[in-house]
Amino acid sequence: MDPAPLRELRLVDADLLLTVEGGDVWIEGSFEARGEGFCDRCSDPVTLRLGKAFRTILTPKSRGPEGAVSIELHEEDLDVGYYDGTGVETNDILWEQAALEIPLRVVCSESCRGLCPVCGKSRNREACSCVAGGPPGPFDILKNLKGEKE
Ligand SMILES: [Zn+2]
Ligand SMILES: [Zn+2]
Numbered sequence: 001m002d003p004a005p006l007r008e009l010r011l012v013d014a015d016l017l018l019t020v021e022g023g024d025v026w027i028e029g030s031f032e033a034r035g036e037g038f039c040d041r042c043s044d045p046v047t048l049r050l051g052k053a054f055r056t057i058l059t060p061k062s063r064g065p066e067g068a069v070s071i072e073l074h075e076e077d078l079d080v081g082y083y084d085g086t087g088v089e090t091n092d093i094l095w096e097q098a099a100l101e102i103p104l105r106v107v108c109s110e111s112c113r114g115l116c117p118v119c120g121k122s123r124n125r126e127a128c129s130c131v132a133g134g135p136p137g138p139f140d141i142l143k144n145l146k147g148e149k150e
Contacts, residue, residue: 001095005106006037006048013051014094025058025088033098037106041114042122050101056093058083 003009016029032051039046056079113123118130 001099003035003099003102005040005104006035006102008036009050009098009102010034011094011098016090016093018088018090023060023063025083027054027056027058027088027093029054029094029097031094031098033101035102035106039108039112040105041107041112042124043115044108044122044124046106046108048103048106050098052097052101054079054097056081056097058088060084 001009011031011033013032014029015031016027019026019028030051030053032049035048035050037046037048038044058081061082061084108124115121116123116128116130119128121128
């Protein structure tokens, strides 16, 4: 599994309870995972903790649409999936749930100020005196003068 944008994702703890009822597999579980990545803004290493409790139901693929209809009679907030007649891979279930929790962007903190585009220093660690966009060069000044005349 590709944990992007994380570099690595490990399951730390997991709990699964499977109940088979009329060919449907009811799954109740929870997991805790630890992800490693780099901050999207400042590139600092970031450790993330992911985890949640979930409930899902798997119905045999061979049953077709009618199988799904009977599931709709159950609770609405239940995830519904399908499984091949051969069985259910519990590891896959956990990874699938973990994958859903991976954020689209990883940041070390919501208030991360990122890297200075001029000097490249982390603005979280030191306040540099760079002006965004850099000091105006002679050509910029010419441009401005020209703009004023027109
Ligand atoms: Zn950051
Ligand atoms: Zn700077």
